[in-house]
Amino acid sequence: MRQKSGDKDKRIAAAAIRVFARDGFHGAKITRIAREAGVATGSVYLYFKNKESILHHLFDALWKELHAAFDEVAHRRDLTAHEKVEEIIDRIFDQFGRDPSLALLFVNEQHQLLRQESGRFMQYYVDFLQLGERVVREGMRSGEFRSDIDARMFTNLVFGAARQLLHQWARAPRQFPLPTVRRQIKSVFLHGLLASR
Amino acid sequence: MRQKSGDKDKRIAAAAIRVFARDGFHGAKITRIAREAGVATGSVYLYFKNKESILHHLFDALWKELHAAFDEVAHRRDLTAHEKVEEIIDRIFDQFGRDPSLALLFVNEQHQLLRQESGRFMQYYVDFLQLGERVVREGMRSGEFRSDIDARMFTNLVFGAARQLLHQWARAPRQFPLPTVRRQIKSVFLHGLLASR
DNA sequence: ACTGGGACTGAATCACAATTCAGTTATAAG
DNA sequence: CTTATAACTGAATTGTGATTCAGTCCCAGT
Numbered sequence: 001m002r003q004k005s006g007d008k009d010k011r012i013a014a015a016a017i018r019v020f021a022r023d024g025f026h027g028a029k030i031t032r033i034a035r036e037a038g039v040a041t042g043s044v045y046l047y048f049k050n051k052e053s054i055l056h057h058l059f060d061a062l063w064k065e066l067h068a069a070f071d072e073v074a075h076r077r078d079l080t081a082h083e084k085v086e087e088i089i090d091r092i093f094d095q096f097g098r099d100p101s102l103a104l105l106f107v108n109e110q111h112q113l114l115r116q117e118s119g120r121f122m123q124y125y126v127d128f129l130q131l132g133e134r135v136v137r138e139g140m141r142s143g144e145f146r147s148d149i150d151a152r153m154f155t156n157l158v159f160g161a162a163r164q165l166l167h168q169w170a171r172a173p174r175q176f177p178l179p180t181v182r183r184q185i186k187s188v189f190l191h192g193l194l195a196s197r
Numbered sequence: 198m199r200q201k202s203g204d205k206d207k208r209i210a211a212a213a214i215r216v217f218a219r220d221g222f223h224g225a226k227i228t229r230i231a232r233e234a235g236v237a238t239g240s241v242y243l244y245f246k247n248k249e250s251i252l253h254h255l256f257d258a259l260w261k262e263l264h265a266a267f268d269e270v271a272h273r274r275d276l277t278a279h280e281k282v283e284e285i286i287d288r289i290f291d292q293f294g295r296d297p298s299l300a301l302l303f304v305n306e307q308h309q310l311l312r313q314e315s316g317r318f319m320q321y322y323v324d325f326l327q328l329g330e331r332v333v334r335e336g337m338r339s340g341e342f343r344s345d346i347d348a349r350m351f352t353n354l355v356f357g358a359a360r361q362l363l364h365q366w367a368r369a370p371r372q373f374p375l376p377t378v379r380r381q382i383k384s385v386f387l388h389g390l391l392a393s394r
Numbered sequence: 395a396c397t398g399g400g401a402c403t404g405a406a407t408c409a410c411a412a413t414t415c416a417g418t419t420a421t422a423a424g
Numbered sequence: 425c426t427t428a429t430a431a432c433t434g435a436a437t438t439g440t441g442a443t444t445c446a447g448t449c450c451c452a453g454t
Contacts, residue, residue: 002422002430002431002432003422003430004431004432005431005432008431008432024309026223029410029411029412030412031412034434039433040432040433041434041435042414042415042432043434044413045413046432050412050413107308111221111305115224136390143392144391146390146393148384149384149385149390152372153373153377153381153382154385154390156361156365157358157381157382157385159361160357160359160360160361160362160364161353161354161355161357161361162357163361164354164357164358164360165353165357167357168353175349176350180347180350181350184347184350184351184354185354187345187346188351188389190389190390191389192386192387192388192389193282193333193336193342194279194341194387195340195343195344199400199401199402199449202401205401226441226442227441228404228441228442231404236403238404238405238442238443239402239404239405239443239444239445240404241443242444243402247443248443
């Protein structure tokens with residue numbers, strides 16, 4: 001009997017990232033994904049239950065990696081809270097910086113999943129925010145951070161800001177070079193906009 | 198001959214905000230919008246060319262108001278750059294704070310429009326960002342702001358952060374009371390997270 | 395008090411694209 | 425070399441929901 005060719009699932013997933021990023025989940029046609037992956041339309045359904053499950057597969061992999069990265073940082077003993085905040089920001093950009101399509105996908109289609117039933121993706125999201133919150137609290141206890149900041153809101157600020165700049169970078173990488181973006185985010189969030197008093 | 202009943206267009210638009218916000222643009226059914234507006238399905242097409250044009254109508258109104266508000270703030274002579282930044286943040290929240298559905302709509306469906314042809318919405322967006330940029334530069338010239346910050350990126354940071362907190366607020370107003378949110382955003386962006394040296 | 399024409403209705407039409415499946419092809423096992 | 429079975433194909437099927445339109449309903453003008 002015949003063997004599955006081995007990398008079709010990878011090729012389909014990779015094509016889906018590009019097509020979802022370009023056309024949006026709803027604008028993306030399965031036939032287009034299949035064509036870009038170099039397989040027949042029907043073959044997509046040998047590897048994925050349906051269109052939505054492709055999206056799930058992609059986000060699942062994405063969040064798993066993010067989660068692992070964050071978790072590792074949060075538990076490091078050798079970093080101050082300040083350094084952890086910087087490291088977490090770096091990890092976000094490490095994750096998406098390799099592929100603008102991946103960044104666009106994440107930035108534009110995440111809300112589809114939050115609307116969804118299962119709550120699986122909601123969980124990743126909540127976990128991430130809680131983890132950020134924990135790091136900020138840690139910094140407050142140690143006196144590194146101002147204690148009049150709401151840790152949950154701060155984490156959301158960083159997440160939202162990173163999301164926005166990732167989006168801009170993905171649309172025009174030259175206008176928003178990633179090294180500069182990282183530097184600016186850290187600098188603004190840690191020191192603020194005002195000239196030092 | 199008969200007169201148009203007068204407020205059907207308003208009722209349809211208002212219903213559309215709720216339905217788009219709840220179900221997303223693609224998940225929203227015209228029949229549902231009509232039902233919530235208390236009109237027949239077909240009537241929607243007497244007031245709007247098609248589903249997409251409803252979205253356009255809503256965003257057009259939204260951006261026009263935002264644009265007017267920002268423009269006014271940017272040209273005020275009686276405010277320092279610092280105060281302008283705070284005022285712009287306030288205007289964003291004034292605009293959306295009255296209606297969580299409006300906030301969700303803006304936050305979740307904006308990207309549909311940026312993908313679109315005409316560039317009409319892109320223009321609003323770009324204008325807003327340039328305006329923010331201008332205010333930041335102004336503050337740098339006057340010495341109020343640090344001059345090692347990239348003005349364009351800073352504006353994006355604020356926009357992205359505001360978007361995220363608006364989203365969280367719309368999903369759970371109690372968890373993210375708007376007055377606190379405003380205060381935190383301003384405080385973090387102006388002074389940063391670190392305890393003062 | 396009639397009537398012409400626009401407002402309004404909602405069931406029927408229609409377009410589109412996700413999904414299926416009957417047929418074809420490749421290859422592992424004997 | 426055969427054959428059985430699973431991989432693979434892409435045209436046909438199908439479900440869904442946006443849009444249309446044939447008919448009603450109202451009322452401004454006469």
